[in-house]
Amino acid sequence: MTVYIAMDDTDNLESRGTGRLARSVGTALAENFRVFGITRHQLYVNEAIPYTSHNxxxxxxxxxAxxxxIPDIFSQAREMMLDDFIEGSDPGLAVADASRISPALMAFGRDAKSTVLTQEKARTLAKNLGIRLEGLGGTEDGVIGSMAGLGLACAGNDGRFxxxxxxxxxxxPAEVPDLLAAGLDGIYTLDGRAVTSGFVRTDAGKSVKPCPVGGKIILFVEENSGDLIAVKRD
Incomplete structure (x- = not known):
């Protein structure tokens, strides 16, 4: 069973983003555990929800794992998040084994992409499912996004790596065989055609952003004047 560590609202406009902090935590955890990957999940952008830049x-x-x-994983992630606490942020941390992530939590994750949710609902779900959840500063609104992240990541068809x-x-820019050898399970055009050769273009200095799709690591590309352009999906 996979263990998921979800974190939300760890930054402000002047600090490093949640993704960078997650990669730092992942690097530390990799000393004792195999890290399969780190995913980003887009949540609802609405004026009723405080967020830094993209929510x-x-x-x-x-x-x-x-x-x-989980107690040791939670403790290590919590300590690193507290050491990195940024004034103006409202961080939350949730850690759970896949067996604890029920359909109700997956539905909560989906709802968090289009609905304003509450801390009360997030905390009640965590209590009922036996999931370790904690707010680590500020308003603690990050508990909402961290619980949503668990449901979205476990469902396996949301976000990007x-x-x-x-x-x-x-x-x-990189050749298709090199990208496949680096860990992709497939490359597809947006209209459904598998890509097995060619050159994929992306911004200089940037890596491609594959997506979890049905338990596989998939990169989507679009064709433009004969070029394959890497797509960054939310």
């Missing part, structure tokens, strides 16, 4: 959460995936590891395989080692 997204990040989730670390540990496929070989088990439930008895911030880190997976060796993808971040390849920046700028």
């Amino acid at each position: 997204s959460c990040a989730v670390i995936h540990l496929p070989d 088990v439930e008895r590891d 911030l880190q997976v395989g060796r993808i971040r080692e390849i920046t700028g």
Whole structure:
């Protein structure tokens, strides 16, 4: 069973984003656990919801961890988040084994993409499902996004990878075989055609952003005047 570590609202406009902090936590956890990847999940952007820039959460995936590891995982992630606390942020942390992530939590995650939710609902879900959840400062509104992140990441068909395989080692334009060898399970055009050769273009100095789709790591591209352009999906 995979253990998921979800964090939300850890930054302000002047600080590093939640994704960068998640990668730092992932690097620390990798000393004791295999990190499959880190995903970013877009949540609802609405004037009723305070957020820094994009209102997204990040989730670390540990496929070989088990439930008895969760206290240590939670403690380590919590300590790093508290050490990195930024004034003006409202961080939340949630850690759960996949067996705890019920259809109700997956539905909560989907709702968080289009609905204004409450801390009360997030905390009640965590209590009923036996999930470790904590607000780590400010208003603690990050508990909403972190619980949503668990449901979205476990469902396996939302967001994009911030880190997976060796993808971040390849920046700028790259050949399709190199990207597949770095950890992608497939590359597809937006109209459904599999891509097995060619050159994928992305911004200089940037890596491609594949998506979790049905448990696989998939990069989407669009064709423009014969070029394959990497698509960054929310």
